[in-house]
Amino acid sequence: MQPILTISDLTKTYAGGLQALKNVSLEIERGEIFALLGPNGAGKTTLINVVCGLVNRTSGTVLVDGHDIVDDYRVTRALIGLVPQELPTETFETVWNTANFSRGLFGKSADPAHIEKILRSLSLWDRKDERIMNLSGGMKRRVLIAKALSHEPQLLFLDEPTAGVDVKLRQDMWNVVSELRESGVTVILTTHYIEEAEKMADRVGVINHGEIILVQEKTRLMRELGKKQLVLHMHEPLTEVPPEVMDYGLDISDDGSELTYTYDTQREHTGITALLGALQSAGIKFYDLNTSQTSLEEIFVDLVKRPQ
Amino acid sequence: MNFHAVRSIYKFEMARMRRTLVQSIVAPVLSTSLYFVIFGAAIGSRIPEIDGVSYGSFIVPGLIMLSILTESISNASFGIYFPKFTGTIFEVLSAPVSFVEILLGYVGAASTKSVIIGTIILGTASFFVDIEIAHPFVMVLFLVLTSVSFSLFGFVLGIWADGWEKLTVVPILVIMPLTFLGGTFYSISMLPPVWQTISLFNPLVYLISGFRWSFYENADVSIILSLAMTVTFLLVCLVIVRWIFKTGYKLRT
Numbered sequence: 060m061q062p063i064l065t066i067s068d069l070t071k072t073y074a075g076g077l078q079a080l081k082n083v084s085l086e087i088e089r090g091e092i093f094a095l096l097g098p099n100g101a102g103k104t105t106l107i108n109v110v111c112g113l114v115n116r117t118s119g120t121v122l123v124d125g126h127d128i129v130d131d132y133r134v135t136r137a138l139i140g141l142v143p144q145e146l147p148t149e150t151f152e153t154v155w156n157t158a159n160f161s162r163g164l165f166g167k168s169a170d171p172a173h174i175e176k177i178l179r180s181l182s183l184w185d186r187k188d189e190r191i192m193n194l195s196g197g198m199k200r201r202v203l204i205a206k207a208l209s210h211e212p213q214l215l216f217l218d219e220p221t222a223g224v225d226v227k228l229r230q231d232m233w234n235v236v237s238e239l240r241e242s243g244v245t246v247i248l249t250t251h252y253i254e255e256a257e258k259m260a261d262r263v264g265v266i267n268h269g270e271i272i273l274v275q276e277k278t279r280l281m282r283e284l285g286k287k288q289l290v291l292h293m294h295e296p297l298t299e300v301p302p303e304v305m306d307y308g309l310d311i312s313d314d315g316s317e318l319t320y321t322y323d324t325q326r327e328h329t330g331i332t333a334l335l336g337a338l339q340s341a342g343i344k345f346y347d348l349n350t351s352q353t354s355l356e357e358i359f360v361d362l363v364k365r366p367q
Numbered sequence: 368m369n370f371h372a373v374r375s376i377y378k379f380e381m382a383r384m385r386r387t388l389v390q391s392i393v394a395p396v397l398s399t400s401l402y403f404v405i406f407g408a409a410i411g412s413r414i415p416e417i418d419g420v421s422y423g424s425f426i427v428p429g430l431i432m433l434s435i436l437t438e439s440i441s442n443a444s445f446g447i448y449f450p451k452f453t454g455t456i457f458e459v460l461s462a463p464v465s466f467v468e469i470l471l472g473y474v475g476a477a478s479t480k481s482v483i484i485g486t487i488i489l490g491t492a493s494f495f496v497d498i499e500i501a502h503p504f505v506m507v508l509f510l511v512l513t514s515v516s517f518s519l520f521g522f523v524l525g526i527w528a529d530g531w532e533k534l535t536v537v538p539i540l541v542i543m544p545l546t547f548l549g550g551t552f553y554s555i556s557m558l559p560p561v562w563q564t565i566s567l568f569n570p571l572v573y574l575i576s577g578f579r580w581s582f583y584e585n586a587d588v589s590i591i592l593s594l595a596m597t598v599t600f601l602l603v604c605l606v607i608v609r610w611i612f613k614t615g616y617k618l619r620t
Contacts, residue, residue: 111461114620136463147454163375164462
C-alpha cells in the first residue's frame, strides 16, 4: 500500500543561511503512530511545517497520499490536521464556533454531530459555549486538537501535544490518540516526553541537526540498541570484582554491595547462567538480583550525543 | 473553489464586527455625525453654496468617503494582522484555500462592513442636510469599488505590518491627510492654481470627486478619469496581494 507520507531529499535553508533540514527522506505508513524525536532546534517543527505548507521547501519532494504538497495542495492539506506546539487560539471565539470554523476552512460542510463527538471525546462539550480566553492552557490544547480533528484528517501532526499539560490531560491525550489509531488515522507526534513515544509509537524517528539519523520500529529499536543489565545484591560488600568472574566485565558499586552485569539481548547466549555458576563455584553469595532494560530515553540521548 | 472556507472566514470576520459593534459601527457614525453638526450645520450655514450645492450637502460624499477609506483599511488590516499577531494564521495558511478564497473571505467581510457604514452614514446625513443622488448606480459602484480597493490596501498593510505602530501609522500619517487634502471639505477649484495641480497627484481626489459627481454631478476631474483611477488602484492592490501569496512574503518562511 502507498505510504500516507513520502518525503524525499527534503532540504530547507532559511534566508539567514540556517540549514534546518538536510536531505531528509522518510516514509510514513498508513495507520501508524510515528514519534519524531530530537533535541530543540533539530528540525522537527520545520519538517512538520513544510509538510503542512507553512514553510516553503528549498528542494526535495513531499507527497501526501501520493499528491505533491505544492502542486496538489488542496488535496494534501485537506488530508492533514495540525496541532501546533504553541497555543494560538481565537481568544474571543467560543469553543463551538472555532471548531466549526476549522471544519469549514478545510472545505467540509457543517456537521454538528461530528463536532459534538470530538468535543465530547476531548471533554470539551460542557464548555462548548465558553470563550477560549476563559479556558486553561490544558483546555486550550484540547481545543486545538478538536480544531485539527474537525475536518476528519487522515494524517494528524501533533507537535509537542502534551507540553505543559497535567498528568490527567496527558492520559486523556493518549487515549484520544489510541482511538484515532483505531479509526485508521495516521499520527505523527513530536515530543520531549520519551515516555510518551515509548508508550504510544509504533515507529520512532530521530532527527538531529536537520538530519534523520535513525528510523526504526520501536520494539526493534529497543531490542537492538537497548541493553539489559543484571544487578546482583551481594551478601557481603566486596572491595573489588572477584578474579573468578573478571572476564564478565562486571561493574562494582562504590560501596561494593552490588555487581552489575550488562549483556546483549540479541546474543544467543547471554552468559547469565555461566556467571551465576562461576559466582557459586567461587563461594560468592548474593541475596537478591534484578534485571533492567535501557529506556528509549537513554537510547535517544545516546544517539543524539554521537558525533555527526 | 473552496466555498466552505470563504464562508467560514467571512462569517468569522462578520462575527468580529458584531462583537465590537460600538467600535465598528457606532464610533464611525458618531464621529461623522459630529462633522455634519460642526461643518454642515454650525459653520456650513455661513459658507456660500459651492457649484449650486449647500455646503452641508457638499461635504456629505467626502465624509462618507473619509469613513469608508479609514474603516476599510483598519478593518482589513486588523482582520489579517490579529491572526498573525496571535499565531492563529497558521490555520488559514495550512488550509486548502487559494489566495483568492482568502481574499474573498477577509476583504469581502471588510468591504461589507465599509458599505454598511457608508450606507448608515448616508442615512444619518439625510437627517441633517438635503441629499440628492443623481446617479445611484454610479454612487453604489464607487461605494463598492472604494470599499474593496481600500480593504485590499488594508489587507496588504496588515501583512506588511510587524507591529501595532506600523498598523496605525499609514492610516493616520498618510491616508487621513490625503483624504482631508483630497477635497473632502472643499472643491479643489477653490485652491490657487499651483495647489490645484499638486492636488491632482493625490489619488484620493479622484475617488472623492467621482463619488461627489454621482450625487450632484459636480466634479473636480472627469468621472471617467475618477473611475479609471479607482480601478487602477484596485488592480495594483490585487497584483501586490497576488505577489505576497506567491512568494509567501511575511506569511511563509
